[in-house]
Amino acid sequence: MKAYDVELGSRLLLGTAQYPSPAILADAVRASGAEVVTVSLRRESGRDRAGQGFWDLIRDLGVRVLPNTAGCHTAKEAVATAQMAREVFGTAWIKLEVIGDHDTLQPDVFGLVEAAGILCREGFEVFPYTTEDLGVADRLLEAGCRVLMPWGAPIGSGRGLSNPYGLRTMRARFPDVPLVVDAGIGLPSHAAQAMELGYDAVLLNTAVAKAGDPAAMARAFRQAIEAGRAAWLADPMDARDMAAPSTPVLGMAFRE
Numbered sequence: 001m002k003a004y005d006v007e008l009g010s011r012l013l014l015g016t017a018q019y020p021s022p023a024i025l026a027d028a029v030r031a032s033g034a035e036v037v038t039v040s041l042r043r044e045s046g047r048d049r050a051g052q053g054f055w056d057l058i059r060d061l062g063v064r065v066l067p068n069t070a071g072c073h074t075a076k077e078a079v080a081t082a083q084m085a086r087e088v089f090g091t092a093w094i095k096l097e098v099i100g101d102h103d104t105l106q107p108d109v110f111g112l113v114e115a116a117g118i119l120c121r122e123g124f125e126v127f128p129y130t131t132e133d134l135g136v137a138d139r140l141l142e143a144g145c146r147v148l149m150p151w152g153a154p155i156g157s158g159r160g161l162s163n164p165y166g167l168r169t170m171r172a173r174f175p176d177v178p179l180v181v182d183a184g185i186g187l188p189s190h191a192a193q194a195m196e197l198g199y200d201a202v203l204l205n206t207a208v209a210k211a212g213d214p215a216a217m218a219r220a221f222r223q224a225i226e227a228g229r230a231a232w233l234a235d236p237m238d239a240r241d242m243a244a245p246s247t248p249v250l251g252m253a254f255r256e
């Protein structure tokens with residue numbers, strides 16, 4: 001997958017919050033094969049003393065950092081956080097979250113589009129956490145985003161894909177835009193489903209961090225994402241309403 005002209009070997013992007021310990025986080029990142037990890041500026045203080053240990057750990061893992069604006073509720077707050085993240089982490093990449101609702105952590109799509117426009121004009125490479133709304137997607141692309149990240153389900157819910165139909169429609173509408181399902185994934189089968197719909201990648205955090213064995217779960221997600229991608233490339237059959245005998249009693253044994 002290509003994101004902002006960077007070729008990524010892994011289609012799993014992993015969050016770094018909520019792990020029981022730094023060592024378990026490191027094991028999970030290695031097991032996942034992820035080449036990109038998200039980092040919250042509000043949680044880690046980057047290269048100052050308090051965040052130095054975390055920063056060293058990320059550097060030793062050799063992964064690319066995708067800072068996020070987690071916890072921001074207005075465009076202004078998100079822009080300021082992104083600007084600080086660029087200074088601290090030395091990257092133009094930013095995962096843009098503008099939260100609109102306390103209960104669902106649903107994106108505020110108005111604030112999102114506004115912040116995306118400002119950040120793209122300032123040279124950021126924006127990964128917006130959005131919904132599957134096609135009109136909002138159009139606005140984000142017009143604002144300059146070159147990757148879209150629709151939610152699977154509310155952050156941290158582990159519910160899987162709430163609206164597979166909407167995600168399928170989005171994939172069909174934007175065949176050439178890198179699309180990443182972000183948030184709400186609870187099980188490897190959810191991630192596989194996203195990949196089977198033709199999504200380019202999956203971003204997740206809680207399902208691995210909160211598993212009894214985070215490294216084992218990270219490995220399971222890696223395998224599921226690879227399987228889902230392989231299935232998409234293999235051109236899956238269409239589902240049917242009616243039964244069709246898989247072993248016909250008449251006719252040829254093979255299609256040709």
Ligand SMILES: CC(=O)[C@@H](O)[C@H](O)COP(=O)(O)O
Binds near residue numbers: 129154155
């Ligand atoms: C880590 C990160 O960026 C989260 O904000 C992201 O949306 C992941 O959500 P889950 O924790 O539901 O996987």
